[in-house]
Amino acid sequence: MGYNAYITETEIEGGTEGPLAGTAVAVKDNISTEGVRTTCGSAMLSDYVPPYDATVVERLTDAGAAISGKTNMDEFGMGTTTETSAFGPVENPAAEGHVPGGSSGGSAAAVAAGDVDYALGTDTGGSVRCPAAFCGVVGIKPTYGLVSRYGLIAYANSLEQVGPIAPSVADAAELLEVIAGPDERDATTRDGREATGDDDFYDFTSAADADVEGMEIGVPTELVEGADEGVVETFWAALDDLEAKGASYHEVDLPSVEHAVEAYYVIAMSEASSNLARFDGVRYGPDGDYEGNWNEEFAAVREEGFGEEVKRRVLLGTYALSAGYHDKYYKKAQDARAWVKQDFDEALSDADVLASPTMPVPPMEMGESLDDPLTMYLADANTTPVNLANLPAISVPAGETDDGLPVGLQLVGPAFGEHAIIRAGSALA
Ligand code: GLN
Numbered sequence: 182m183g184y185n186a187y188i189t190e191t192e193i194e195g196g197t198e199g200p201l202a203g204t205a206v207a208v209k210d211n212i213s214t215e216g217v218r219t220t221c222g223s224a225m226l227s228d229y230v231p232p233y234d235a236t237v238v239e240r241l242t243d244a245g246a247a248i249s250g251k252t253n254m255d256e257f258g259m260g261t262t263t264e265t266s267a268f269g270p271v272e273n274p275a276a277e278g279h280v281p282g283g284s285s286g287g288s289a290a291a292v293a294a295g296d297v298d299y300a301l302g303t304d305t306g307g308s309v310r311c312p313a314a315f316c317g318v319v320g321i322k323p324t325y326g327l328v329s330r331y332g333l334i335a336y337a338n339s340l341e342q343v344g345p346i347a348p349s350v351a352d353a354a355e356l357l358e359v360i361a362g363p364d365e366r367d368a369t370t371r372d373g374r375e376a377t378g379d380d381d382f383y384d385f386t387s388a389a390d391a392d393v394e395g396m397e398i399g400v401p402t403e404l405v406e407g408a409d410e411g412v413v414e415t416f417w418a419a420l421d422d423l424e425a426k427g428a429s430y431h432e433v434d435l436p437s438v439e440h441a442v443e444a445y446y447v448i449a450m451s452e453a454s455s456n457l458a459r460f461d462g463v464r465y466g467p468d469g470d471y472e473g474n475w476n477e478e479f480a481a482v483r484e485e486g487f488g489e490e491v492k493r494r495v496l497l498g499t500y501a502l503s504a505g506y507h508d509k510y511y512k513k514a515q516d517a518r519a520w521v522k523q524d525f526d527e528a529l530s531d532a533d534v535l536a537s538p539t540m541p542v543p544p545m546e547m548g549e550s551l552d553d554p555l556t557m558y559l560a561d562a563n564t565t566p567v568n569l570a571n572l573p574a575i576s577v578p579a580g581e582t583d584d585g586l587p588v589g590l591q592l593v594g595p596a597f598g599e600h601a602i603i604r605a606g607s608a609l610a
Contacts, residue, residue, distance in 0.1 A: 184272045184281075186252055186290040191217050193248035195241065201359060202245030207291040207300040210251040211258060212343065213332035214238055221334050222254040222266035222284075225466045225486030235332020236367065237301060237343050237360045244359045249297050252287030256488045257457065258305055258336040260284050261557050262550055263312070265490045270547060275317040276586050279544040282315030284308040288346050289316040298347070299356045303333060305341040306445050307539075307564025310576035313346055314539035314589020317578045319353045319610055320346045322564075324597050325571035326371040328357075329364035337452035338369075340445070340568040350577060350607040354385035357599070361385075376597045388600040389607035394427035396605060398592075399532030401435040404563045408541035411582030416538045419579035419590045419609055423536075426608050433528040433535065437520040438566045444517035445565035446558055447501050447510050454498030460486065493554065522570045529595045534605050537563050539576040539589035567593050575602040577610040 188210045195201065208214065211221045213231035215238075220226045234242075241248065255265040263286025264270040273281040274294040281290045285302025289312030292300050302309040304322035313320025321344045328343045335341075345356035361383060363370040373382040381387075400420070405413060420430060460466045462482030463475075472478070487495070501510040528535055541562055550557045567574045572593055579590035590609065594602040 184274050184290045184294060185269050186271055186287040186294065186296065187250040188220055188222065188253050188268045188287070189218055190250040191248065193217065193242065195246045196243060197245065199243060199245030200355065201241065204246050204298040205249040206241055206246045207249050207252050207288055207297045208238060209254055209285050209288050209302050211254060211303060211334045212238060212301060213334065214248065214251065217251060219251060219334065220268070222256045222268060223486065223488070223491070224267040225460045227267070228467070229465065231332070233332065236329035236364045238332065240360050252285070252291055252300065254287055255284035256491050257453070258284040258303060258308055259453070259490050259494055261307070261311055261560050262545060263287065264547070264551050265488055267488060272547065273316055273544055276544050278546060279586065280315065280547055282312035282540070282544060285346065286312045289313055289318055289320065292316070292318045292346050292348060299352060300346040301343055302346050303341055304344050304568065305337050306449060306568050307561050309344040309346060310539050310564050310574060310589065310591060313576040315544040315587060317587035318346055318348055319350050319578070319606065320344060320576045321353050321357055322567065322574050323357060323361065323599065324573040326369050327361050327373060327573070327597070327599070329367040329370050331364055331366040335456045337449040338456070339452060340449060350575070350603060350610050351386065351389040354389045354603045358383055358385045373597050382597070385599055385603055388603040390604060391608040393423055393605055393608045396428040396534070397532050398423065398428050398430040398605070399433040399528050399535045400430055401438065401528065401535055401537055402432050403435050403438050404537035407562060408538045409543065411584070412538045412541060412543060412588050415580040415582060415588040416590060420536060423605065423608055428605070430536070431532070433532065435524045435528055435566070437517065437524045440517045441521055441566040441569055442558055442562050444514040444521070445561065445569055447514035448518065450494045450498030451502050451511055452498070454495045454502065457491070457495055490554065518569045521566050525566070525570045525572060525593070533601050535593040537591050539563060539591040543582050543584070543586035543588060563591060572596060573599050573602055575606045577606040579609065
């Protein structure tokens with residue numbers, strides 16, 4: 182298909198029975214597939230073929246789904262536009278000439294173009310929700326620990342989750358139902374039934390009943406104020422729609438989110454600098470001519486194999502963790518993270534879900550944002566706080582700006598509150 186949505190097109194067959202029999206799923210290229218190369222959008226891994234499947238891939242094929250291919254992405258998940266891929270940028274099928282969002286841009290584009298039934302993305306700071314919003318489809322970032330990360334090539338472990346991307350909330354819920362649940366190979370997974378005391382916790386499909394009668398929605402002022410006018414108008418129109426269907430809303434304050442983007446980038450880059458150390462041409466990466474000087478060899482492989490954004494982040498992350506600066510940056514970011522969590526808990530004590538625009542801006546034109554990393558980071562203002570707080574969130578299509586660009590509405594729930602966000606989202610899409 183077009184749009185450069187895939188890095189590798191392939192056909193991994195699924196079983197003949199199960200809830201997903203006869204469907205096709207596109208899988209982001211940082212999720213391991215046995216025998217099919219998995220590149221993370223990086224030249225460093227352009228020839229890497231994993232010897233095993235990620236747990237989520239195993240669950241998909243066990244449920245009967247075929248895997249249509251591995252989708253294009255920002256290199257190692259680092260980006261908001263899917264333009265940092267070593268395999269070239271992806272174009273947005275719902276707004277041609279514009280970026281699809283990132284970093285799971287290939288997954289969202291494959292769904293938006295109608296090429297597959299579902300896709301998997303990963304969300305460290307918005308990478309499922311942002312491309313879902315930009316491409317006019319649905320994306321869910323699950324509660325931290327709901328979905329196994331075994332076989333996911335790590336960017337920032339404490340923040341990320343694999344999540345579904347689909348044309349409707351009901352479809353996304355169905356995919357989540359298949360991939361969710363504890364995994365003995367990922368010690369950070371938790372059983373949602375134990376966490377909630379609800380034996381039917383994994384029945385996400387029935388939660389997509391569009392019944393918002395009596396639902397209370399909190400609207401964090403801070404996440405609406407800074408957004409573009411066209412985005413804000415579309416957001417309020419969607420909220421009016423939810424109100425007409427029986428929900429009520431009130432405004433809430435999340436004072437800490439002002440610091441969320443900074444805290445997110447310090448933590449994400451710090452974790453990345455450590456995770457990416459394994460790409461050294463010895464353990465992973467192209468095998469150079471090792472002639473005894475390991476430092477030179479290591480530097481040469483990384484100079485060649487990593488793109489500019491990845492290098493920037495490894496350098497900044499290493500700096501933030503270094504002796505003498507650790508307390509000034511990393512520790513402060515962890516304090517901010519705790520504050521963000523506390524703010525969300527408070528806001529969710531008298532609201533079922535919190536609503537905001539998913540992205541403060543509509544999809545940018547292709548080529549516009551690469552030279553300005555800071556502006557790109559700031560576009561993550563509404564999504565990153567949710568990862569810092571480990572909460573679940575969904576992005577559903579809210580409508581379009583006057584220029585016909587898709588706008589997403591984000592709904593955030595309490596930990597293991599997947600039912601609430603799915604229910605509210607299904608009233609819109
Ligand atoms: N845009 C954010 C970043 O670049 C989020 C990416 C992601 O969720 N993988 O870090």
